[in-house]
Amino acid sequence: MSLFKKIFSPQKKETLDKGLEKTKTSFFTKLSKAVAGKSRVDDDVLDNLEEVLVSSDVGVDTTLKIIDRIEARVSRDKYMGTDELDQILREEIAGLLSETHLGEATDFNVPREVRPYVIMVVGVNGVGKTTTIGKLAHQFKKQGLKVLIGAADTFRAAAIDQLEVWAERTGVPLVKQKMGSDPASVAFDTLSAAKNQDADVVLIDTAGRLHNKVNLMNELGKVKRVMKKVVDDAPHEVLLVLDGSTGQNAFEQAKQFTRATEVSALAVTKLDGTAKGGVVIGISDQFRIPVKYIGVGEGMEDLQVFNKYEFVDSFFNFKP
Numbered sequence: 001m002s003l004f005k006k007i008f009s010p011q012k013k014e015t016l017d018k019g020l021e022k023t024k025t026s027f028f029t030k031l032s033k034a035v036a037g038k039s040r041v042d043d044d045v046l047d048n049l050e051e052v053l054v055s056s057d058v059g060v061d062t063t064l065k066i067i068d069r070i071e072a073r074v075s076r077d078k079y080m081g082t083d084e085l086d087q088i089l090r091e092e093i094a095g096l097l098s099e100t101h102l103g104e105a106t107d108f109n110v111p112r113e114v115r116p117y118v119i120m121v122v123g124v125n126g127v128g129k130t131t132t133i134g135k136l137a138h139q140f141k142k143q144g145l146k147v148l149i150g151a152a153d154t155f156r157a158a159a160i161d162q163l164e165v166w167a168e169r170t171g172v173p174l175v176k177q178k179m180g181s182d183p184a185s186v187a188f189d190t191l192s193a194a195k196n197q198d199a200d201v202v203l204i205d206t207a208g209r210l211h212n213k214v215n216l217m218n219e220l221g222k223v224k225r226v227m228k229k230v231v232d233d234a235p236h237e238v239l240l241v242l243d244g245s246t247g248q249n250a251f252e253q254a255k256q257f258t259r260a261t262e263v264s265a266l267a268v269t270k271l272d273g274t275a276k277g278g279v280v281i282g283i284s285d286q287f288r289i290p291v292k293y294i295g296v297g298e299g300m301e302d303l304q305v306f307n308k309y310e311f312v313d314s315f316f317n318f319k320p
Helices: 010-019 021-034 043-055 060-077 082-098 129-142 157-170 183-196 213-230 248-260 279-287 308-315
Strands: 117-122 147-151 201-205 237-243 265-269 291-295 303-305
Touching: 010 021, 010 303, 010 308, 021 043, 021 308, 043 060, 043 082, 060 082, 060 279, 082 279, 082 308, 117 129, 117 213, 129 147, 129 157, 129 201, 129 237, 129 265, 129 291, 129 303, 147 157, 147 183, 183 201, 183 213, 213 248, 237 248, 248 279, 265 279, 279 291
Parallel strands: 117 201, 117 237, 147 201, 237 265, 265 291
Antiparallel strands: 291 303
8 A cells, every 4th residue: 555545534535635726726736837838856946945945934044954854865866857846845745754654653642651641831922722612622522531621821812712612512521720821720610520520531621922022931831730740641642733924933933932832732723724835844844843634624513633744745746
């Protein structure tokens, strides 16, 4: 079985293909111009390809890695036709992602030996953090897991209200306090309730403020310390949610949050509404943190577990 022919439901594949449509159209339009009139991959083609990758929000450092790998292949093979470029790009990008995504998840699940499994969700306001929590709660519940949500973003009434809507929609209990309450107190109450109720998964929302990195670091640090008083190893996962449609701004957010706390996984949202899907490749490579989930649509089922092979396969499955 080919590396790119993993088991993937037709419905999920169709959603992914559709979600990446704008990114693919933009990328391959640029790529076709980059190789126009050229039959072999030479320095001019590589220079043009570099420009295509950077302008597709792959990021400068990651782009240079990809170009270096292709240059090495051109040097080794002596002759490489431009008609081979799609396949070569596909292989090199998959290889790059493989360095970060080892033993990646294939479904919405958590380690069986850890109960409750605590996921602290971080990210700036407006990136789709609350929606991601709601969709994760839905997916975990579908797996037969008992889920609890903690509304520890107490600085915005809207954040608590939005989580309430998602909690009702998914039928998942929500632990909250009034606006302005101590976020660490909400986290403490949520984990205590999770232990009492034998919950399998806990999703903790946090404030999405980047007004001051020191304050952010202190706040997240306090929430984590309080969690450990209830569940020794909590949080087991710190999930950073990034808005894929912001392109290079998502890199900056990732930089800020990885400095403020130990981020262990990424969720990249809103890929369906943008041509900047290349950001998934760059962020995964630059921060050496696995992309765990991607959002490719508005629907409840449109948050997908990220699979590097399926992503690359879909990305290069373009029919103009």
